[in-house]
Amino acid sequence: MSATRTDAPAKRAAVVRASGGNPRRKERIGFTGWLMAPSVGLLGLLSIVPLVALIAMSFSRVRLLGGVRFEWVGLDNWARALGDPELWKSWGLTIGYFLGTLGVEMALGLAIALLISRVTRGRGPLMVLVLLPMFVAPSIVGLLGRYLVDPTFGLYAWFLRGFGFGGDVLGNPTTAFLAVTLMDVWEWTPLIVLIALAGLTSVNPSVLEAAALDGAGSWATLRHVILPSISGILLVALLIRSMDAVRYFDIITVTTNGGPADATKIVPLRLFETGFRFFDLGYAAVIGLMMLAVTIAVARLFVRLLNGKAAQS
Amino acid sequence: MAGVTAGTLLSSCAAPRTPVPAATGGDPWRRFAGAEINVISENTAPTAAIAADLAPFTQLTGVKVNIVSLELQALVQRVALDMAGGQAQYDVIYADPYQVLAPYHDGLADLREFIDDRTYPPLEGGLGDFVPTQLAAAGSFGDGGQVYALPYDAPTMVWQYRADLFAKYRSRMEAELGFDPTPGPERTWEEYRKIAEWFNGVDDVPYGTGHQAKQHDSLMCDFSNVLWSYGGDYFENGQELGLKGSTTPGRCLLREPAAVEAAEFYRSLVSIAHPGSLGWDWDGVGTALRAGQIAMAPNWHEYAASNESVLPGKVEYAPLPRGPHRSANIYGGTGIGISANSSGARRGAAWLFVNWATSPGTQLSNLKSKVGGGTPTRNSLYELPEAKAAMHRPSALPNMLTATAVGAAWEAERIGLRPKIPMWNECDTALFTELSRMLAGQQTAKDAMNRAADRIDRIVARGWAA
Numbered sequence: 167m168s169a170t171r172t173d174a175p176a177k178r179a180a181v182v183r184a185s186g187g188n189p190r191r192k193e194r195i196g197f198t199g200w201l202m203a204p205s206v207g208l209l210g211l212l213s214i215v216p217l218v219a220l221i222a223m224s225f226s227r228v229r230l231l232g233g234v235r236f237e238w239v240g241l242d243n244w245a246r247a248l249g250d251p252e253l254w255k256s257w258g259l260t261i262g263y264f265l266g267t268l269g270v271e272m273a274l275g276l277a278i279a280l281l282i283s284r285v286t287r288g289r290g291p292l293m294v295l296v297l298l299p300m301f302v303a304p305s306i307v308g309l310l311g312r313y314l315v316d317p318t319f320g321l322y323a324w325f326l327r328g329f330g331f332g333g334d335v336l337g338n339p340t341t342a343f344l345a346v347t348l349m350d351v352w353e354w355t356p357l358i359v360l361i362a363l364a365g366l367t368s369v370n371p372s373v374l375e376a377a378a379l380d381g382a383g384s385w386a387t388l389r390h391v392i393l394p395s396i397s398g399i400l401l402v403a404l405l406i407r408s409m410d411a412v413r414y415f416d417i418i419t420v421t422t423n424g425g426p427a428d429a430t431k432i433v434p435l436r437l438f439e440t441g442f443r444f445f446d447l448g449y450a451a452v453i454g455l456m457m458l459a460v461t462i463a464v465a466r467l468f469v470r471l472l473n474g475k476a477a478q479s
Numbered sequence: 480m481a482g483v484t485a486g487t488l489l490s491s492c493a494a495p496r497t498p499v500p501a502a503t504g505g506d507p508w509r510r511f512a513g514a515e516i517n518v519i520s521e522n523t524a525p526t527a528a529i530a531a532d533l534a535p536f537t538q539l540t541g542v543k544v545n546i547v548s549l550e551l552q553a554l555v556q557r558v559a560l561d562m563a564g565g566q567a568q569y570d571v572i573y574a575d576p577y578q579v580l581a582p583y584h585d586g587l588a589d590l591r592e593f594i595d596d597r598t599y600p601p602l603e604g605g606l607g608d609f610v611p612t613q614l615a616a617a618g619s620f621g622d623g624g625q626v627y628a629l630p631y632d633a634p635t636m637v638w639q640y641r642a643d644l645f646a647k648y649r650s651r652m653e654a655e656l657g658f659d660p661t662p663g664p665e666r667t668w669e670e671y672r673k674i675a676e677w678f679n680g681v682d683d684v685p686y687g688t689g690h691q692a693k694q695h696d697s698l699m700c701d702f703s704n705v706l707w708s709y710g711g712d713y714f715e716n717g718q719e720l721g722l723k724g725s726t727t728p729g730r731c732l733l734r735e736p737a738a739v740e741a742a743e744f745y746r747s748l749v750s751i752a753h754p755g756s757l758g759w760d761w762d763g764v765g766t767a768l769r770a771g772q773i774a775m776a777p778n779w780h781e782y783a784a785s786n787e788s789v790l791p792g793k794v795e796y797a798p799l800p801r802g803p804h805r806s807a808n809i810y811g812g813t814g815i816g817i818s819a820n821s822s823g824a825r826r827g828a829a830w831l832f833v834n835w836a837t838s839p840g841t842q843l844s845n846l847k848s849k850v851g852g853g854t855p856t857r858n859s860l861y862e863l864p865e866a867k868a869a870m871h872r873p874s875a876l877p878n879m880l881t882a883t884a885v886g887a888a889w890e891a892e893r894i895g896l897r898p899k900i901p902m903w904n905e906c907d908t909a910l911f912t913e914l915s916r917m918l919a920g921q922q923t924a925k926d927a928m929n930r931a932a933d934r935i936d937r938i939v940a941r942g943w944a945a
Contacts, residue, residue, distance in 0.1 A: 230563035231586050317755035318763075318772050337693070337757025339919050425694020426757055427919040428912055442556050444905045445582075 223451035230445060239448065247452045252428070253436060260432040263347060264411045270351050271407060272400070275358025280388070282359065283366045300356040308420030311349040312336065339429030342422050346430050349417050354407060361403040365396030398475045405468040412461050433457055497823035502598035510598075511828035512541025516821075518832065519557060520573035521813070522548045524781055524878075525632050528848035529836060535844075536835050542828040555579060555904075562586035567820035570829035574628040574816045576617050581724050582901035582943060584620040587627040588817040593830040594626065600831070602629075603838050608857050612894050615722040617814035617856075620899065622723060628814025629837040630856035632781070635894075636704060636809045637884045638662045638671075639768060639786065640775035642795035644683055652677055662775070662797040664806040664887065668705060671775075671800045672748050678774040679751060686753035689764050689773035694915035697760035699897070699907050702914055703809050704777055705745045707895050708802030711738035713906075713935070714898055721810075721896020728900050728939060733910075733932040741802070742917065742924035749918055757918060768794070779811060780881040780888075784852045787877035796884035798893055807895035808888035812856065839863075846876040853878060854885075861886070901943035909934035 195203070224243055226236035247253055278296060285292060299307070314322040315335040323335065335341045369392055377387045393400075415434045418424065424431030424439070431439075437457065441450030502510055520526040529536075530546045537543065547569070549557065555578045561568045562583055574580045574587060593599050594606065606614060606626065613630040620627060640662050645652075652660040652674065660666075660674050671688070678687030691697035706712070714720055714728040732738065749756055753773050755763065765782045767773050769789040777799055786794040799808050815836060817829045835841055839860045845853030846866070860866055861882060869876035870883060887893060897903065910931045917927035 230559055231583065233565055234563050317753070317758065318767050318770050333754045334756075334758040337754065339921070422758075423693075423695060425912075425915050427694065427916040427921055429919075439908065443552060443908070444902075445559055446905070 220451050220454060223448055224455055226448050228445075228447035230447075243448045243452045246449060247456065253433075253453065255428065256431050256433045256436045259343075259428075259430070260412070260434075263343075263414065263432055264408065266347050267350050267354075267411050267414075268404065268407055270347075271355045271358050272404065274351065275355045275403070276362050276400070278355065279359045279362035279366060280392075283363060296359055297356045299353045300360075302353065304353065304416035305420050307349055307353045308417035311345065311417065312421045315345060336422050337426055339427045342426055343429050346418050346421055349421070350411075350414060353417075354410070357407065358403050361399055361406075362396065365399035366392070368399075369395045398472065401468055401472050401475065405465065405472070408464050408468065409461065412457065412464065496820070496826075499822075499827040500824055507598060507600045508540050508831065511824045511831060514541075514824040514828040515543040515545070516570040516825050516828045516832060517568060518544055518546045518571040518573075518815075519554060519561075519569040520546060520548055520571075520815070521551045521554050521575070523573075523632055523813075524784075524852035524854070525836075525842075525845045526573070527850050528845040528853060529841070531848060531850045532844070535841075536832065539835065540828065540831050542831060544832060551575060551578065558586075559583065561818070562820070565820050567818040567822065567825070570818055570821040570825050571832050572816050572818055573631070573813060574617075575813045576628075576724075576899055577897060577903045577907075580617070580620055580627055580814070580816070581899045581903060584625075584627050586819050588819045588821070588826070589625040589627065590618075590629065590816065590830070590833070591624075591626055593817075593827075593834075599827070600834060602834055603840075604857065604859050608839070608859050609837075610856055610858060610889055612722065612810070612889060612891060612896075613812050613856050616810060616896055616899070617812050618816075619722075620724040628816035629833055631813055631815045631837055633810070633812035633854045633856045633885070633889075634779040634781045635811065635854075635885050635888050636700060636777050636799065637780045637881060637888055638775065638797045638799050639778050639780075639782070639794055640797070641684065641768075641790075641793055643793045644678070644681075644774050645795075647683070648677075648681065662795070662800075664798040664801055664893065666800040668708060668744060668748070668800045668802050672744075672751065675748070675775070676751050684771060684774045686773050687751070687775065688748070689753040689759065689767045689776045690749050690756040691759050691761050691764045691778070692749050692752075692756045692915075692918055693758050693760045693763070694911055695760045696907055696911065698911040698914050700761075700809050700811065701777060702742070702745050702910075703895055703897060704799050704807050705748070705802065706738060706741040707807030708800070708805055709737050709741035709744065710802070710804035711735060711741045714900075717898065718891075718894075718896055720898045720900070722899075724899030726901055726943060728898055731932040731935040731939070733928045733935070737804070739925045739928050742914070742928050744802075745914075746917055746924055780885050781852060781854050781878060783881045784877040787874070787880065792872055796881040798884055798887045806893050808885075808893055809895040809897065810889070812854070846878060900939070902938050902941075905938045906935045909938060 222236055225238060225240060227239050229235040229237065282289065282292060282296065314320050317323050317334045326335065333341070335345050373391055373395070374387065377391050382390070413434055414432060415438065418430050418432065418435055422430045424435045433453065434457070437450055437453045440446050440453060500511075526546065526548050530548060533544055554573060555575070558569065558572055558579055572579065572587065580587070594602055609630050610633065613633055617630045618626050618628045645660065645662070649660060656673050656677060658670055660670070675687030678684060691701045707717070712732050714730070714732060720728055753767060755767060755772070759767065761779055764776045764778050765785060768776055768778070769786060780796060783794070783796065798806050800806060815833050817826065817833060821829050837856065839857045842853055842855040842857055842860050843863065843866070846855065855861065866876065866879055866882070869879035872880070874880050898906070900906070913922070913927045913931040913934070916922050917924055922930070
């Protein structure tokens with residue numbers, strides 16, 4: 167890496183020399199650039215136009231009947247969002263859900279990956295079984311979960327009754343939040359397993375042997391050898407899952423639809439409700455922009471961590 | 480709010496409306512033969528029945544009909560966006576009074592344009608054949624006299640109970656409870672609660688009552704029956720507001736003592752109900768009753784056909800109990816109307832469909848359908864010998880088993896009408912969220928009603944956005 171950094175100015179100088187000594191000429195769009203221009207332009211159009219419309223909506227009251235019209239309301243929607251306790255409760259829940267799912271999925275996914283990496287016989291069928299939940303559509307996972315905990319005929323509800331829990335899992339705020347979190351964990355932990363396993367295969371066996379010869383135990387090997395070796399790939403897994411976690415919607419919609427007592431109404435549900443149930447599109451635009459800002463912040467955090475990792479190595 | 484138009488970013492693409500082709504004589508039902516129309520409806524029993532057998536309409540009119548059947552929320556989204564687009568992708572619209580008619584009545588045609596035009600086939604029995612409260616609640620908005628929709632279905636909440644269990648334990652219950660437990664509007668909600676608690680102690684059924692107390696529209700419906708029976712209401716002149724509708728309903732009345740008392744009673748009722756109640760909507764309650772999990776429940780009368788197929792002869796129906804004020808049975812019916820943007824032959828053909836789909840003959844066919852069912856909205860249908868015979872077992876039209884109960888429930892002093900205001904969807908959400916918090920033990924009944932009233936007042940003050 168350091169060699170690459172040292173070479174970079176020299177390469178830039180070479181480019182400038184090759185372009186006849188004029189530094190401005192290297193900025194001209196080349197043949198490949200022109201080839202890419204239509205798709206890049208289209209992509210820009212598809213991203214920028216909706217973003218501009220969204221920003222305009224956030225300062226407007228949007229009328230639908232007789233054609234879509236924006237009526238300027240200044241900062242009304244933003245002021246309402248900042249003073250809306252229900253929205254901030256939803257943000258609190260979203261953060262709780264975000265930390266809960268990512269934490270459990272990372273810990274569980276890594277643990278399962280470590281176990282599977284030690285399996286030598288029957289690893290293929292085992293992998294199929296472990297990865298299966300990932301291929302189920304989220305709404306189907308929600309339906310499956312709802313039926314399993316249904317107090318009338320649900321299998322899990324029947325088991326829970328045996329342990330003394332006679333209530334409705336999805337009817338109690340605490341258990342409902344845990345249930346929808348665990349449904350997401352069930353579905354997406356396999357993705358972490360898959361990514362972690364890919365990382366584990368890249369750990370140098372000779373380093374592991376050296377650690378064993380030095381008398382390192384399993385925990386010490388995991389902490390000082392394996393985790394540092396695969397931390398980069400785990401960060402990628404975290405980045406992918408965190409982007410999904412901020413947009414979690416399907417399972418909650420199918421199971422609790424935000425209830426009971428708003429215990430599972432995370433921000434994406436509130437956004438959908440505001441936009442497509444109440445058709446308060448100006449306020450929905452504010453919530454959408456808030457989500458966009460949070461998503462960008464989370465993504466930049468992970469990208470910065472990844473860059474830091476790359477610089478260290 | 481500054482009423483300055485910032486600019487029309489996405490202007491309506493609506494072209495000037497093409498007039499309906501003039502009549503040329505001949506069969507008025509065949510006037511638009513060859514036209515093709517799109518119908519959007521909630522996935523309800525009458526629509527399932529009609530969609531399964533469109534041949535009679537096609538043979539009668541020569542019009543091709545495409546039916547899109549959706550869950551209500553998805554329907555509301557599509558209708559709103561279709562009206563915004565101005566193209567009338569959907570000619571005939573299932574106009575839920577609270578989620579479509581109230582907020583988007585300006586996007587619906589006034590059906591008097593067709594009813595009063597003698598070049599169209601006449602409306603059989605005229606408007607007077609519809610149950611009057613249903614025609615007003617499902618078809619009108621405001622004082623202008625417009626008819627935006629014709630009543631198409633009429634689900635109404637009634638007391639559904641296991642008649643076999645009541646028969647088995649009647650004398651024992653009467654002796655132990657000190658009153659005749661036979662369900663009916665003379666029973667009080669307090670007595671209903673005592674009956675439910677009594678059933679909690681017998682082996683035939685795990686719980687006495689079940690409720691649709693999920694954080695959902697169903698919770699508002701279930702609670703409203705109790706609210707009105709205790710003398711509470713959402714706004715001043717609630718019944719009038721439910722019939723006519725308004726964009727300015729005034730201050731919310733949920734802070735009043737009667738509403739708080741109703742909420743307190745409802746909390747105590749759900750506390751002794753099947754624990755699944757907190758996660759059930761109307762489907763959940765229906766399933767639980769049929770699965771033998773509960774002995775009774777308030778639920779929509781359109782479940783009668785399903786009840787009869789699973790528990791033949793065992794489920795009976797009565798108007799809901801009364802509170803200190805009255806017996807109230809929430810009405811959940813809907814009308815069908817025509818998009819104001821529909822034009823040309825499609826507009827005329829859409830009226831033929833609305834006329835045909837709400838006719839007594841079609842409603843009777845729906846009742847007989849193997850895939851559908853129906854909750855007829857025509858007075859004349861209930862007078863047919865075939866329909867009268869089906870009100871008693873053995874019944875070929877099981878939904879008619881509820882006719883006596885719903886007939887009583889539809890009387891002006893018993894029907895329960897929620898506010899027909901454009902922003903009801905959001906008010907409804909505020910109410911059932913606060914009720915859900917109350918049922919979860921997070922707040923008292925008084926706090927729930929106060930918070931709901933505060934939120935509803937804020938929503939109403941903001942006005943209708945779309």
